[in-house]
Amino acid sequence: MARKEQDVEHELPPPRCHPLLPEGFRQLNTQVAGHTFEAANTEAVGLLQDPSGGCVLKPMGKPECGERELRFYESLAEAGASGDNDLALLRGHVPRFYGPLKLVVNQRERTFLRLEDLTLGMLQPCVMDIKMGKRTWDPESSPRKRKLEEAKYVMCKQKLGLCLPGFQVYLKDDKDPSRTVVLRHGKDYGKSLSVEGFQKTMALFFNANSSDFRTVRPQTEVLLKEVLRQLEQILTWFRGQRLLHFYASSLLICYDYSRLGSSEKSTHLLNGHHFKEDKPSDWVKVRMIDFAHVYPADQALPDENYIFGLNSLISVVHAILHQI
Ligand SMILES: Nc1ncnc2c1ncn2[C@@H]1O[C@H](COP(=O)(O)OP(=O)(O)OP(=O)(O)O)[C@@H](O)[C@H]1O
Ligand SMILES: [Mg+2]
Known part of the structure; x- marks a missing residue:
């Protein structure tokens, strides 16, 4: 049965601009905050979704911020498999990290962090x-x-x-x-x-x-x-x-x-x-x-x-x- 849905509030409308994205990727339509694509500014980049991989891709924004976030996820990944130290224990409370990925978006190569899509499998x-x-x-x-x-x-x-x-x-x-x-x-x-x-x-x-x-x-x-x-x-x-x-x-x-x-x-x-x-x-x-x-x-x-x-x-x- 088809679900009947409508948007009732428009302060945060679904994305209307159309960035040039690599095949198979789309804008993350469940993104509720943070940096987003903008119709008038091709440098503004939001999160992407890779539906086949079950992950979202977060652009590394300002160099120092992006690097800090990448180092954070890498340090968790390196924290040892046994899960007995604070960093390893933190892994259970953050999205899984699948490494960085370079993609050409709006004709410019950018690095993204591949993360577990926390809404994966959710119908609504x-x-x-x-x-x-x-x-x-x-x-x-x-x-x-x-x-x-x-x-x-x-x-x-x-x-x-x-x-x-x-x-x-x-x-x-x-x-x-x-x-x-x-x-x-x-x-x-x-x-x-x-x-x-x-x-x-x-x-x-x-x-x-x-x-x-x-x-x-x-x-x-x-x-x-x-x-x-x-x-x-x-x-x-x-x-x-x-x-x-x-x-x-x-x-x-x-x-x-x-x-x-x-x-x-x-x-x-x-x-x-x-x-x-x-x-x-x-x-x-x-x-x-x-x-x-x-x-x-x-x-x-x-x-x-x-x-x-x-x-x-x-x-x-x-x-x-x-x-x-
Ligand atoms: N792993 C995830 N799974 C599903 N949705 C996510 C995930 N990570 C982020 N999002 C969505 O993207 C939004 C923005 O994410 P985030 O806060 O990491 O980016 P940002 O605020 O643009 O980053 P920054 O402040 O580092 O520039 C979140 O509010 C959420 O809607
Ligand atoms: Mg944020």
Whole structure:
């Protein structure tokens, strides 16, 4: 049966420009934040998707940022197979890394990082990018950059240590329950949010106040518990490590709306093959992304800045779970 969908919000419209891409690659249409392609600027490059490889490709942006992110992923890959040190343990909380790849985009060769597509196999991917920490400027930032960062997303960033650069969510259409709508918002929306607005937006993102709530409730509970489980694991990692500090890094929360409707184990489509899916972690993924500003830990201290944001996020999700 064909799904009926429509975009209801247009602040973050689906990409309309048409960059010259190598065959087999396309723009990542679930990208909710960060740098994107621009019709008027062929130098602006967004993330790509390689549907056959199951990965996304992130352009290495400004040289120092791109190099830092590449080194970060390489250091995780080199951290030893046994998984018994902090770097190796971190691998489970970030997208898998498949190495760099050179591609010609808009007639210029650029290097991309190949990463696991966290929305792979999701029929109706809901995606939220949450930037972590009250402080989003790194130790090498100029006073000007620091001021710019401090003036952004002021309310949520200062009170919760969180900001919301973008998200997309599938929702049941209130007027016509046979329809599904996709709501997309970008950074202008996030910058306008108060703490209460942030909490409400999170509830909306988790379909926790859906008009269709009676049917989706058991699965919404599964979703919220799974998100909390994955957030707690990330928190455990942060409490144990004194190696790295993360600035302007995000958590990406992804889940498949198509799995909310039924609590039955269902077959699911991946790369054209049906397979049985039965673990919440198959359709709910919380991962750390965006490592352009990762630095060695100052004085080998824990990353309290990230931990503060993570604790607030856990409280917000807990509160939603208790309200449903
Ligand atoms: N591994 C991934 N799987 C699926 N989607 C991803 C993945 N990595 C990133 N994205 C999407 O791309 C967006 C931007 O990613 P990211 O934050 O890494 O880039 P950026 O902000 O442009 O980077 P930078 O700040 O380093 O220039 C995310 O909000 C998300 O929608
Ligand atoms: Mg980002």
